[in-house]
Amino acid sequence: MKLTVVGGGSTYTPELIDGFARLRDTLPVEELVLVDPAADRLELVGGLARRIFARQGHAGRIVTTSDLDAGVDGADAVLLQLRVGGQAARQQDETWPLECGCIGQETTGAGGLAKALRTVPVVLDIAERVRRANPRAWIVDFTNPVGIVTRALLQAGHRAVGLCNVAIGFQRKFAGLLGVSPADVHLGHVGLNHLTWETEVRLGGPEGENVLPKLLGEHGDAIADDVRLPRPLLDRLGVVPSYYLRYFYAHDEVVSELRTKPSRAAEVAAMERELLRMYGDPSLDEKPALLAKRGGAYYSEAAVDLAAALLGGGGSPYQVVNTLNRGTLPFLPDDAVIEVQAAVGPSGPAPLPVPDLDPLFAGLVANVTAYEDLALEAALRGGRDRVFRALLAHPLIGQHAYAETLTDQLIAHNREHLAWA
Structure with missing residues (x-):
C-alpha cells in the first residue's frame, strides 16, 4: 500500500507519522511519500519521520520529494494538508477583518473566505494530477476550509472525503469523562465543517443509550470550559456545540479578545520555528510534547481509521466525515x-x-451553506462581485458596508494568490 501526504513538510506531519507507526496493523503502509515544495522543511520532517518508524519497528519506506507527480504516482490514497501562503497568509486572515469589527479567523468569516480563494484552485490542480496517476485513488482532505474544499473536489468528480479532528476530539473527551473506551462512544455529530453540534452521545453504537443528558448534568462545567461557552447556554441548548460556534454565539466578545492579544498565527509561527529546530536533532525519534500545542490532536488516528476503511483494510465501521448531503x-x-x-x-x-435538526441549528446551517455555495463560486470563477456576494451572505458579516470594505481588503492582501485579481 502506498500513501502520499501532500504538504508533508508541515510540522503536523510527525503526528501523522506516529499514528501510521502505532496503528500499522490497521493500515499496513509499505511506502509513505511526503511531498512538499519547501525542501528544507521536508528534509527535517522526513528525517524525523524515518526515525519514528525505526524506533517503532515499522518496516515501511518513507520517501520525500518536491515532485508532486512522482509523489502521487501509484498512490492508493493521497492526504492533503497544505497551507497556500503559509503562516504569513494566515496572519493576514486573522488580522485585517478585525479592522471592521469582524472575526479574524483562518476558516470562518472573511479570513476563511480568503483561505478558500487561495486554496481551491491549488487543490483542484493537485487532484487532477492524482486522477491522472491513479483514477481509483482516494483523496482525504484535511486542508481548511474542509467543507468548501471537499465540495470543490466532489463537484469536480474526484473520489474525495473531508476530514476534521473536532469529532474525534469530542469522542476522546467524552470517553474519558464516562470512563469507557473511545470505540464505545458514538456521536450524534451534525452540521457543517467547523459548524457542528453533538446532539447525542450513544454508548456502543448508533442504537445505544444516549448519555448526553448525563454528560451535561455531571460534567457540564468541564465541557463548557473546553468549548469556551457558558455552562447555562449548554444547558439551555441541550447539546454540545463545537468551539467554533463561539465565533457565532459570542462574536463581539471574541473580537474584543482577538484585538488585545497576539494572533494564533503568530503563536503557531513561533511554535513551528521551535518544532523545526527540534526535528533537526538526530537523536529525536518520537513526536515532541510541544507538537500537542500545535493543533490537530488525534488527526493521525482519524486519518488512519478513514484511510483503512476506504482502502478495505479495516477501520471503524462509523466515522465522522465531510461528504455529500444526499x-x-x-x-x-x-x-x-x-x-x-x-x-x-x-x-x-x-x-x-x-x-x-432543531430550527435554531438548522437555520444557521442553511445560512452558512448558502455562503459556502457563493464562496466556492468565487473560488472557481473569481471576480470582485462574487467575493462581495459571499461576504454579504456570511452571517458574521451581513452588512453591505462591511462587505464592501472586506472585499477590497481581501483582494489587496491576497492578490499574489488570485489569478484573476
Whole structure:
C-alpha cells in the first residue's frame, strides 16, 4: 500500500507519522511519500519521520520529494494538508477583518473566505494530477476550509472525503469523562465543517443509550470550559456545540479578545520555528510534547481509521466525515457537503440518518451553506462581485458596508494568490 501526504513538510506531519507507526496493523503502509515544495522543511520532517518508524519497528519506506507527480504516482490514497501562503497568509486572515469589527479567523468569516480563494484552485490542480496517476485513488482532505474544499473536489468528480479532528476530539473527551473506551462512544455529530453540534452521545453504537443528558448534568462545567461557552447556554441548548460556534454565539466578545492579544498565527509561527529546530536533532525519534500545542490532536488516528476503511483494510465501521448531503439534512441541497457520522467502506461514505435538526441549528446551517455555495463560486470563477456576494451572505458579516470594505481588503492582501485579481 502506498500513501502520499501532500504538504508533508508541515510540522503536523510527525503526528501523522506516529499514528501510521502505532496503528500499522490497521493500515499496513509499505511506502509513505511526503511531498512538499519547501525542501528544507521536508528534509527535517522526513528525517524525523524515518526515525519514528525505526524506533517503532515499522518496516515501511518513507520517501520525500518536491515532485508532486512522482509523489502521487501509484498512490492508493493521497492526504492533503497544505497551507497556500503559509503562516504569513494566515496572519493576514486573522488580522485585517478585525479592522471592521469582524472575526479574524483562518476558516470562518472573511479570513476563511480568503483561505478558500487561495486554496481551491491549488487543490483542484493537485487532484487532477492524482486522477491522472491513479483514477481509483482516494483523496482525504484535511486542508481548511474542509467543507468548501471537499465540495470543490466532489463537484469536480474526484473520489474525495473531508476530514476534521473536532469529532474525534469530542469522542476522546467524552470517553474519558464516562470512563469507557473511545470505540464505545458514538456521536450524534451534525452540521457543517467547523459548524457542528453533538446532539447525542450513544454508548456502543448508533442504537445505544444516549448519555448526553448525563454528560451535561455531571460534567457540564468541564465541557463548557473546553468549548469556551457558558455552562447555562449548554444547558439551555441541550447539546454540545463545537468551539467554533463561539465565533457565532459570542462574536463581539471574541473580537474584543482577538484585538488585545497576539494572533494564533503568530503563536503557531513561533511554535513551528521551535518544532523545526527540534526535528533537526538526530537523536529525536518520537513526536515532541510541544507538537500537542500545535493543533490537530488525534488527526493521525482519524486519518488512519478513514484511510483503512476506504482502502478495505479495516477501520471503524462509523466515522465522522465531510461528504455529500444526499438528503441527510432535507433542508439542504443534495450536493451540499455536511459533516456527520457515516458508514465508511471502499465505496466511500454513506451518511447515517440524522434526527430532525432543531430550527435554531438548522437555520444557521442553511445560512452558512448558502455562503459556502457563493464562496466556492468565487473560488472557481473569481471576480470582485462574487467575493462581495459571499461576504454579504456570511452571517458574521451581513452588512453591505462591511462587505464592501472586506472585499477590497481581501483582494489587496491576497492578490499574489488570485489569478484573476
